[in-house]
Amino acid sequence: MITDFLIIGSGIAGLRAAIELGNHGKVMIVTKDRYFESSSSYAQGGIAVVIGEDDTPEYHIEDTLKAGSGLCKKDAVKVLVEEGPELVSELIKWGARFDRDKGQFLIGLEGAHSRRRILHFKDSTGEEIVKVLREKALENPNIAKLPKHFVIDIIIRDDNRCAGAILLNEENGE
Structure with a gap:
């Protein structure tokens, strides 16, 4: 074939x-x-994406590099963080559901993140x-x-x- x-x-x-x-x-x-x-x-965790009003790509990059303890490639992290919001928007446009409250995304705060930026759909x-x-x-x-x-x-x-x-x-x- x-x-x-x-x-x-x-x-x-x-x-x-x-x-x-x-x-x-x-x-x-x-x-x-x-x-x-x-x-x-089987992945239960959410997607980390800059979506909150008090968040910035710089904060997300800093958090990711810190959590990675020197194992992350900064250029790759930068691409991931900067392209993330657009790709999540694309998923939503295609029909992906994420938890909401009164129409607003429920944005979680999880380990190694200094800001709320985790989107989930249930577990x-x-x-x-x-x-x-x-x-x-x-x-x-x-x-x-x-x-x-x-x-x-x-x-x-x-x-x-x-x-x-x-x-x-x-x-x-x-």
Whole structure:
């Protein structure tokens, strides 16, 4: 089988990549489960995003770097923090739900954060985001899923680029 883009895994990262790449060619999502199950679906925590009136990207970057104890790449943290609000708005536009009170987002304060910036959906934020991304991905006819398959090996070309993968079909053992 030939595809322009092969995505291994159907969690938040894989689904979001599929949505983006689906506008540029054929995408195949290889998933070991039948229904896009992933560890992302079990994530109960929320999304940290600058949304409160007393918060700024600078505060969020500072908190993240401090909590990371030197393990975070500052440039990556900056991108995450600065692009976060737009990406969360996109999720909301696509139908993602977050807890609200009288129409306003309930913004939580959690460990390592100096400001309220955590959006939740009950105790199933990951499941909610995966559901929305799955629905969005499957709207695009360029995106297909290959369920019940495991990646046995990744095929790397001489120029160190991925050329494909060897898969095992769980249902028939091929």
